Amino acid sequence: MPVSLQTLLERSVKNMGSGIHPVIKESALEMIKRAYEEGIYVQISAGYRSMEEQAKLYGQGRLGYSYNGKNYSNMSKPKVTNAKPGQSYHNFGLAIDYFISSDDGRRGLWTVNDQWRRVAEIGKELGFNWGGDWKHFKDYPHLEMAGGLSYSQLQSGKRPSLTSKVSGTYTPPERKVAPEVIKKESLSKNNGDPIIKAIQKTLNSRYNAKLDIDGLNKTKMKTALIKGLQTELNKQFKAGLDVDGKWGTKTKAAVRNVRKGAKGNITYIVQAMLYIKDYNPKGVDGHFGDGTESAVRAFQRANRLDVDEIVGKTTFAKLFGS
Ligand SMILES: [Zn+2]
Structure with a gap:
């Protein structure tokens, strides 16, 4: 209901x-x-x-921040706002x-x-x-x-x-x-999405993902992308992960920052995940350029992450783990 x-x-x-x-x-x-x-x-x-609540938010991820003589610094949480109390x-x-x-x-x-x-x-x-x-x-x-x-x-x-x-x-x-009609419409709109088809083909050939090449964004895609990521982390960084397609603490610990200028299969996987989550990197090609940067920015903003345009552990976790 x-x-x-x-x-x-x-x-x-x-x-x-x-x-x-x-x-x-x-x-x-x-x-x-x-x-x-x-x-x-x-x-x-x-x-x-309230101003105090704002100070608490502003203090997240900021070392030594105090307001009205009270310490509001909280380094265990990421930065969420640039607005000080009253701003x-x-x-x-x-x-x-x-x-x-x-x-x-x-x-x-x-x-x-x-x-x-x-x-x-x-x-x-x-x-x-x-x-x-x-x-x-x-x-x-x-x-x-x-x-x-x-x-x-x-x-x-x-x-x-x-x-x-x-x-x-x-x-x-x-x-x-x-709402049911909206869902069906967006599904049929996705049907045959050539970019999704290309991602499916790549995941099949690179990681033997066995996906149907139907251009539909299904849960299987996400699992295949995580498997691909785990495979790359094992290959590139000897991470020793189980390739199980599940996002967990070990995988999170193994990821490295991906930022503008990055090239390769991990960048490709990040772009593909952004794309299937509706953040179009304007090219799923393994090259982290302007399009990927603005997709990451939009994703971080929408998810209230620190907007640094770098795909680090927190952004990885939000992209692949939820
Ligand atoms: Zn607001």
């Missing part, structure tokens, strides 16, 4: 916190409702964040972050795909600015409405007067489709 609208709304209200601006809250809930009508299950993961609209209850929920409401799906972008469109119709539109640091889950006020204006106590667009006219999309 699909997750109910009520559940998505309740969880979102809780995650937005009591410090959220009422117009942001109303608009966020309306966005969830409109998306739900289109068969997109969206949930808000964050809203208001995020979340600190003033003027921003939210969203993600797509799995149909059963049990998992968050962080892939920036058509559904994700559609939610951003709905958010923008309601007056939000979307972090995915930013030129430099794209923040795909992020929506904000600040009424033109800067951080320093807000820090000095100014508050925006926001107008809710919720009661305004809403034009539903011309074609409403049930």
Whole structure:
């Protein structure tokens, strides 16, 4: 049974916190409702964040960081934000972050795909600015409405007067489709994807993967890619891994950083995995160039990883292990 609208709304209200601006809250809930009508299950993961909570986030992955005399450095977690306390609209209850929920409401799906972008469109119709539109640091889950006020204006106590667009006219999309139909459509669109076919052929010849050359992205592909990775790690670095196609701690320990300029079969496997996860590296060819770099960047942003464009252990784990 699909997750109910009520559940998505309740969880979102809780995650937005009591410090959220009422117009942001109303608009966020309306966005969830409109998306739900289109068969997109969206949930808000964050809203208001106190200065202390921001300090805690900023302190992740930063040595010796303190705020108001208190130590907030936490090196056991990766860097997640460049915003110090007071440098995020979340600190003033003027921003939210969203993600797509799995149909059963049990998992968050962080892939920036058509559904994700559609939610951003709905958010923008309601007056939000979307972090995915930013030129430099794209923040795909992020929506904000600040009424033109800067951080320093807000820090000095100014508050925006926001107008809710919720009661305004809403034009539903011309074609409403049930989630089952969307799934079938994307499946048939993938049918015969020549890039996936080429990956299947390569995995068969390089690693004897025995995949059907059907251009369909199936679970088997992921297993075959992990097997390929394990084979390469054994061959190139004498890692001594079982080639079982399962992502685990041993495989994670054996991977090396893959970054721009890298060439070879491991780069190929990374590109293939990015591609089947909907992050097109613009060429699955074993050469880590600009296209791969921007695919890695988008993947890291969408998964809230440290955006360094390097496929290191954490990024490998997110790509291959989930
Ligand atoms: Zn945000």
